[in-house]
Each structure stands twice: as C-alpha cells, then as structure tokens.
Amino acid sequence: MKPQRARLKFVTRFGYGEALPTDELQVGPVEVFGSNGAYASFSRANTGSPVIVVGRKGSYGKVNWSDRPVFASDTTFVVDKTTTSHSLRWVYWLLQSLRLDEGSEEAAVPGLNREDAYEREVALFPPRTQEAIAGFLDRETADIDALIAAKQQLLDLMAEKRRAIVAEAVMRGLDASAPLRPSGIDWLGDIPAHWEVERSRWLFTERDERSQTGEEEMLTVSHLTGVTPRSEKDVNMFEAESTTGYKLCFAGDLAINTLWAWMGAMGTARVDGIVSPAYNVYTPGARLLPDYVDALVRIPVFAQEVTRYSKGVWSSRLRLYPEGFFETWWPVPPLDEQQQIVEHISTETAKVDRLRTATENSIALLKERRAALIAAAVTGQLEIPEAA
Numbered sequence: 001m002k003p004q005r006a007r008l009k010f011v012t013r014f015g016y017g018e019a020l021p022t023d024e025l026q027v028g029p030v031e032v033f034g035s036n037g038a039y040a041s042f043s044r045a046n047t048g049s050p051v052i053v054v055g056r057k058g059s060y061g062k063v064n065w066s067d068r069p070v071f072a073s074d075t076t077f078v079v080d081k082t083t084t085s086h087s088l089r090w091v092y093w094l095l096q097s098l099r100l101d102e103g104s105e106e107a108a109v110p111g112l113n114r115e116d117a118y119e120r121e122v123a124l125f126p127p128r129t130q131e132a133i134a135g136f137l138d139r140e141t142a143d144i145d146a147l148i149a150a151k152q153q154l155l156d157l158m159a160e161k162r163r164a165i166v167a168e169a170v171m172r173g174l175d176a177s178a179p180l181r182p183s184g185i186d187w188l189g190d191i192p193a194h195w196e197v198e199r200s201r202w203l204f205t206e207r208d209e210r211s212q213t214g215e216e217e218m219l220t221v222s223h224l225t226g227v228t229p230r231s232e233k234d235v236n237m238f239e240a241e242s243t244t245g246y247k248l249c250f251a252g253d254l255a256i257n258t259l260w261a262w263m264g265a266m267g268t269a270r271v272d273g274i275v276s277p278a279y280n281v282y283t284p285g286a287r288l289l290p291d292y293v294d295a296l297v298r299i300p301v302f303a304q305e306v307t308r309y310s311k312g313v314w315s316s317r318l319r320l321y322p323e324g325f326f327e328t329w330w331p332v333p334p335l336d337e338q339q340q341i342v343e344h345i346s347t348e349t350a351k352v353d354r355l356r357t358a359t360e361n362s363i364a365l366l367k368e369r370r371a372a373l374i375a376a377a378v379t380g381q382l383e384i385p386e387a388a
Contacts, residue, residue, distance in 0.1 A: 003125050003380045008098070009118035012084035012091055014054065017072030018046050032071045035059040045069035048080035052092050054100065060112040061101025065092050077114065090130035090378075093137045094122055097375045123379045133377050136384045144370045151363050155356060162352045167299045169341045170292065173333060185329045187305040195333050201326035204282040207253060214243035217273035221257040226267025226298060227275075246274040247281050252290035254282040254297065261320035262310055264303035268294035280322055287332055291342040296330070 020032060020042065028043030035055025047053075049069040055062035057075040072078045084091055098120055100112055125133065172180075173192045180190040183197050191197070218230040227249075249255050250272050257265035257279055268290045275281065284293050296302055307315075309324030333341065376382045 003123035003129075005121055006124040007118060008120045008122055011086055011094070011122060011124065012079050014077035014079065014114050014117065015083050017053070017056070017074050017076040017078055019074040020071065030069065030071050031066065032073060033064060033066065033076060034073045035062050035075050037062075037064045038066075038070070042071045044071065046071050047078050048082055050080070050088055052079040052088065052095065053077070054079065054095060055112065056114075057111045059101070060110060061099070063092060063095045063100070077112070087127060087130040087134055089134035089138070090125075093134060093374055094378050097371075097378045098122070099371075125380070129384075132384050136382075137374060137377050140373055141370055144366055144373075148363055148366050148370075151359050151366070155359055155363075158352050158356050158359070162349050163299065165348045165352070166295050166345055167301065169345050170296045170299065171301075171331060173337060174340060174344055183329075183331065187301050188329070188331055191331050192333070195331050198287070198330055198332050199326070200282075200328045200330055203285050203288055203330055203332070204254065204326070205285070206322050207248065207250075207281040207283050209248040210277075211244060211246050211248055211274045214246060214274070216243075216246075216248070217271060218243060218246075219249055219255065219269060219271075219273040219275050221255050221260075221265050221267065221275060221279060223260060223264040223303070226294060227255050227269045229271060229273065243274060245277060247277055247279060249273055249275045249281045250283075252284065254284060254290075254293055256280045256282070256297075256320060256325065258319050258321065259317075262303060262307045262315070262318045264298065264300060266297045266303075268297075280320070280325065282322075282325070287335070288330075289335065289338045289342065292333075292338040295342060295345055 017033075020040075028041055030042045030045045031038040032040040032042050033053040035058045037053075045068075047069050050065065050067045051070055051072070053064045053066065053070065053072050054077040055064075055075065056077050079088070079091060079095075081088065098117070100117060171188060171191065173195070175192070179193045181193040183189060183191045185197060188197070219227055220230050220233060221227050249269050251269050253269050255267065255269055255275050257276075259265075259278070284290060306320050306325065306328060307318060309327045310318035310320045311324065312318040373382075377384065
C-alpha cells in the first residue's frame, strides 16, 4: 500500500520534560532520562509508558526508548500515548529516520527546534502496517546491534591490550628472563635488577620561559591524545584574545595539564610551541629519552601515582604543582634499553591500532546499514510481508 504524506505535527506532538526538583529526595525506582538516555534515578515519573524521549538540548535529536515510565528532564522532549494516537514503536523508528540531530536553528545553545521538526514530511501508514514495520525493524536491527556491541567489546579489549603493552614495557622491560628486584616504590613493584630508580627532581628541570609574541604553535594537553597542536584538534576550543605570555614548550619537553593531571593529561611535545600559563613544562635530563617519558606518563598507574602528590579538597579539582611532581619516583633503564622499549611499543601498538581502525570502520558501516534499513522501512521502500 502506498503511504500517505503528512507533516510530523499531524503524527505526534513533542511534550516538554521537567527540571529535576532539587528540593525533593532525588533517589527512587524511576529512571531519569536526559538527551543521552538514563543517567540517574528519582522517586516519581512524569511520563506514561512506553515512552520515547528525544534530546532537546546538548545531545539534541537523540531518540531513546523505555518500556517503563521515566522522569524526563528539561533537556528533552517526550512522546507517549498522550502525545500520539499512532503506534509508539513505529513513531520511535520514524523519529530515528529523520536524523533530528543533524541541525539546529537555535544559535545560543545547540538544540532541537520543535516547530522545525513538526514541519518535516513523513510517510504515514495504517495502524496494521505501522505495527508490521516496527516488528520488522525490532528484529532486523537487533542482529545489527548485537554485531556492533560485539565489535565495541573488541575495541575495549584492544584498548586494554594496548595499555598493557605500554605498561609492561616501561615498567618491566622487554627481557622476560631478566632478574628482578624490589623497586621500593608501590606503583612500580619489582623492576629489572639493573635498572635505577630516581626521584624526578633529579631527572627533570622546570621550564618557565614565556612567549614574547604569542605567535608560536598552540599546543593542547589531554588525557586522550597527550600533547598535540591545537590545529590538529577537530573540536571547538576556547581561544584567548592573546597568547602573549604563554609558556614555551619545546619538542621533547614534558607538558602537564595541572588541573587534569589526575586523569592523565600529560605527555611529551613532538613540536615546538606554547601551552597555557596554567600548565607546567619540564625538560628531561640526559638520563631519559623523551619518547620513554611520554610512554610512562600515559599509563593509568602513573596518573594514579601523581594524584598522591596533587593538592586540592575535591578529587575532581586536584592540581599537580611542580613541588608535587618533583616528589614522584621514576624507573630509569639504560638509554639503549629505553630506545628498544620505545621501538617495541611503536611496533606493537601500531598492530593494535591497525586492527582498531578496521574495527571502527566496520562499526561505521554497520551503523550506516542500520540507518539505511530504518529509512527504507519507514518510507515504504521495503516490502514487508507482515504489512501486506
């Protein structure tokens, strides 16, 4: 049957969610939904069931489903039996096909404009066909989602393997038969007997030179990518009116994001540049290779160690100042062994990264296939036997 055409406003309304009350006990059996789905619990619901929750602010346009009543926050729109007379499950798939997360007319805070969404034209089917489409997509997407979940689990395992490769190399070396000795440092444990252990105050000097022009390459320091040029970041980042007086950071220097060191936001610069004056910059001495330094500071256990020497009342506001950093202890292998370690890390992690890239590409293809399947089903381009 050829579907009719209708604007979305004749299919469903979008009800508004509510601000989560701060004067009520914010615990209970009811899930609280924001734009990205459930994130908390509350004592009461403000929707019917089942319910569709659509992101209005932040991750706008995201479409979430719950079989039970929820408390929809004020960053969301709500679709339930009170806002549509059509099959809710069909509406759920229909909304996903509209790609409501691909644009916004609200400039101040990115969001989904309800009136714009209402003007979107959709294919409208009889109730029996709606149910058939919903049942078909439930079955077919379940298989795709299972594949995506399995591949995502593989990505998680690869990330763990990558971390293990680096940690094992920088803390134990490459020779599994080498005799070990206690390092005397809790986070290090046993180390190769011929390695030294040294406090960082004897391995690094602080660099506090300032840019006179602010024209150097701006570098960012994050727990995900280490030290990278801002120009390589595909994100919107705060930019100061002037970077004159920012700290110089030369290739090979260790840069630490003082506020986020506890998360691992540190690494070795690959190019000359400048960093925020709130960061700290250290130059490794002759006993450490910059690439070995970068590998060591990027492992999670090192971030946990520097937390011990950070200052602050709240764990999320800890700051690692130079006096704290200089209290940390480091394993110091011979320089030729450090070189072998960084070459080993480069070779082995490259293998993992190639597999990760292939897996990410396959996930992207599966998501494209899923989106195309939904679009074809809700627009009548697929012949669904149950709908005949």
